[in-house]
Amino acid sequence: MAAPRRTLDVPITQRPDVSSDSSDRIFDESGEHLVGERVGTGDSDAPPPASPRNMVTAGISPRPGRIAESGGKSRCADRLVDVLEGAGIDTVYGVPGGAISPIYDALYDHPNIRVVHARHETSAIFMSIGHTRVRPNSIPCVLVTSGPGVTNSVTGLAAVLGEGVPVVVIGGEVPRAKFGHRALQEGSAETIDVVNIVRTVTRSAACITIPGHAAYQLATAIDRAKTERGPVFLSLPLDVAVAPTPPIQFARTVRPRPTLDQALLTDVADALRNARRPLLLVGSGARGAAYEIRALAEKLRIPVITSPKAKGIVPEMADYCVGVFGYGGHPSATEFVQQNPPDVVLALGCGLTEPSTNSWSSLLQASHTMIQVDIDPSQFGRNYRPDLAIEGDATEVVREIRRRLAHCAPWERTLPGIRYLDPHTLEGDRVPLPPARVLRVVQEEMPPTTVYTSDIGEHLLFALHYLQLSYPDQFMASYALGSMGSGICAAIGAKLAAPERSVVAICGDYGFQMYGMDLNMCVQEGLGVVFVVMNDDRMRMVEAGIDRIYGRTLPMHGPRVNFAELARAHGAQGFVAADVDQLRSALRRARHDVPTVIDARIDPTAAFPMNSRVQEISNFASG
Numbered sequence: 322m323a324a325p326r327r328t329l330d331v332p333i334t335q336r337p338d339v340s341s342d343s344s345d346r347i348f349d350e351s352g353e354h355l356v357g358e359r360v361g362t363g364d365s366d367a368p369p370p371a372s373p374r375n376m377v378t379a380g381i382s383p384r385p386g387r388i389a390e391s392g393g394k395s396r397c398a399d400r401l402v403d404v405l406e407g408a409g410i411d412t413v414y415g416v417p418g419g420a421i422s423p424i425y426d427a428l429y430d431h432p433n434i435r436v437v438h439a440r441h442e443t444s445a446i447f448m449s450i451g452h453t454r455v456r457p458n459s460i461p462c463v464l465v466t467s468g469p470g471v472t473n474s475v476t477g478l479a480a481v482l483g484e485g486v487p488v489v490v491i492g493g494e495v496p497r498a499k500f501g502h503r504a505l506q507e508g509s510a511e512t513i514d515v516v517n518i519v520r521t522v523t524r525s526a527a528c529i530t531i532p533g534h535a536a537y538q539l540a541t542a543i544d545r546a547k548t549e550r551g552p553v554f555l556s557l558p559l560d561v562a563v564a565p566t567p568p569i570q571f572a573r574t575v576r577p578r579p580t581l582d583q584a585l586l587t588d589v590a591d592a593l594r595n596a597r598r599p600l601l602l603v604g605s606g607a608r609g610a611a612y613e614i615r616a617l618a619e620k621l622r623i624p625v626i627t628s629p630k631a632k633g634i635v636p637e638m639a640d641y642c643v644g645v646f647g648y649g650g651h652p653s654a655t656e657f658v659q660q661n662p663p664d665v666v667l668a669l670g671c672g673l674t675e676p677s678t679n680s681w682s683s684l685l686q687a688s689h690t691m692i693q694v695d696i697d698p699s700q701f702g703r704n705y706r707p708d709l710a711i712e713g714d715a716t717e718v719v720r721e722i723r724r725r726l727a728h729c730a731p732w733e734r735t736l737p738g739i740r741y742l743d744p745h746t747l748e749g750d751r752v753p754l755p756p757a758r759v760l761r762v763v764q765e766e767m768p769p770t771t772v773y774t775s776d777i778g779e780h781l782l783f784a785l786h787y788l789q790l791s792y793p794d795q796f797m798a799s800y801a802l803g804s805m806g807s808g809i810c811a812a813i814g815a816k817l818a819a820p821e822r823s824v825v826a827i828c829g830d831y832g833f834q835m836y837g838m839d840l841n842m843c844v845q846e847g848l849g850v851v852f853v854v855m856n857d858d859r860m861r862m863v864e865a866g867i868d869r870i871y872g873r874t875l876p877m878h879g880p881r882v883n884f885a886e887l888a889r890a891h892g893a894q895g896f897v898a899a900d901v902d903q904l905r906s907a908l909r910r911a912r913h914d915v916p917t918v919i920d921a922r923i924d925p926t927a928a929f930p931m932n933s934r935v936q937e938i939s940n941f942a943s944g
């Protein structure tokens with residue numbers, strides 16, 4: 322099989338200084354024909370030589386510089402925005418400030434890049450998660466200012482790291498001459514050292530100190546964000562940002578992707594063929610492989626359980642989908658593996674983390690062959706011992722497995738589909754509204770391809786359990802870090818990136834108090850997100866959890882907020898829904914260009930009936 326390749330843009334320097342070293346040779350896409358030599362430079366301000374891994378080949382087509390397009394400006398900041406545009410970045414989220422102002426000024430000359438002002442830096446980063454989830458090949462950029470701008474970003478960066486999505490964050494910084502002088506909002510290594518602060522929550526973090534290196538540094542950071550799937554951070558001192566910097570050119574480069582190990586694939590296919598009770602365990606990393614996974618499961622009648630985040634990768638109506646395993650999961654998933662202990666488990670793009678395994682349940686360890694497929698080999702063996710592990714893209718791997726099993730007979734077994742807890746709560750006209758009923762009515766009223774996000778709280782468990790999804794990109798919840806606000810802002814980024822889709826955020830009332838101010842940004846940008854606030858006047862998840870663990874709890878409720886009035890204060894639509902009719906009527910008035918907040922008055926006593934996290938904390942808390 323020919324090695325698949327992908328392309329990326331990196332800037333190259335202007336002055337060619339062709340090296341005779343054979344490692345500088347440039348080959349065509351097949352990797353066999355020499356077509357030129359890598360462009361280098363003797364300038365100490367120029368980028369360091371690219372590693373052969375990063376810049377193997379190039380069909381170089383230098384583009385003219387951008388001085389004219391950049392309003393005649395020739396600052397480092399203009400060059401950085403050129404790189405953003407060259408990398409296909411079309412949306413910049415952020416909160417402006419003095420130290421990052423040259424980039425905002427440079428953006429003035431790039432009308433193709435949409436600039437969005439969030440109301441908090443971490444909101445901006447949460448938005449970028451939603452953005453890249455609905456447009457998987459996009460990389461959002463987030464701009465923050467020095468000092469508090471960067472420190473406010475830390476939670477967002479940690480969430481991005483947990484979600485494994487590419488996001489580029491550029492932080493302003495005071496001029497280098499002020500380093501160590503306790504300048505206003507200084508974040509240099511002489512003071513609070515913001516680069517060090519964010520190092521543990523990013524794939525790479527650095528300060529740009531040489532204007533001539535800046536474009537290369539940014540392009541390399543973007544490449545790392547893509548390949549290592551995570552956040553990258555660059556700090557940009559004000560004097561560097563405004564230093565004269567000549568225009569750049571771009572080289573078109575390609576990098577060969579690793580080829581799959583054919584013998585290993587055959588072993589995997591053989592293990593499945595000989596299995597008596599095979600099971601597919603699908604994680605969110607396999608989202609892109611949805612078609613292949615469905616085809617495999619459907620044809621061979623292999624049961625599938627999904628991690629909570631992978632909801633919808635296989636249709637939840639199908640009988641071979643026995644449900645979500647883990648937090649908010651379905652009793653059918655647990656019962657199925659209890660009654661049919663799997664001898665072969667094929668785990669696809671699943672980190673096998675605490676929330677997706679019900680705190681590492683032994684039910685998921687295959688009795689004969691445990692197979693892990695992941696694009697990130699650091700996942701192998703972290704939690705379960707794999708017998709076979711394939712590093713690779715789930716789509717290609719499952720396609721190859723299907724090819725090898727083309728003549729395999731389907732397994733003869735009855736597959737039960739999903740069984741819900743308390744299914745009666747999905748129906749009826751009860752008041753106050755049961756959370757499950759709210760979710761069912763929302764799904765009845767919204768289009769079938771609606772994107773759902775959930776924030777963090779008891780409502781997430783209800784959403785994981787009761788939303789019934791059919792499409793692989795329909796659900797997102799950032800529970801790796803599990804920060805309140807993540808689902809609210811991800812919905813905004815998703816709507817901005819895919820305005821043609823309906824987007825519903827399932828949120829809690831306290832989360833909305835914490836991160837709801839970006840409603841104003843939705844009004845400003847004309848983003849018709851529907852926020853369904855599960856209003857129970859309390860922090861239900863914590864209240865219920867603490868009560869279950871300790872048998873008592875401090876009060877965790879507060880004065881009722883009327884979120885419909887709050888919405889109207891921002892210029893959004895706002896409706897209180899105390900019963901099913903009011904809820905339906907509010908949903909029918911949702912628009913694509915104006916946000917809608919539905920204050921759903923849910924039953925404050927409704928705690929999700931099964932919470933394995935509480936059980937796990939309880940195990941530790943009680944000694």
Ligand SMILES: Cc1ncc(C[n+]2csc(CCOP(=O)(O)OP(=O)(O)O)c2C)c(N)n1
Binds near residue numbers: 777778780805830862
């Ligand atoms: C930033 C942050 N702080 C604290 C928590 C801990 N926490 C988890 S759920 C929750 C309560 C959320 O209340 P609400 O948004 O009303 O949702 P509910 O549980 O009531 O559905 C809290 C405080 C968190 N996850 N994130």
Ligand SMILES: [Mg+2]
Binds near residue numbers: 858
């Ligand atoms: Mg609440």
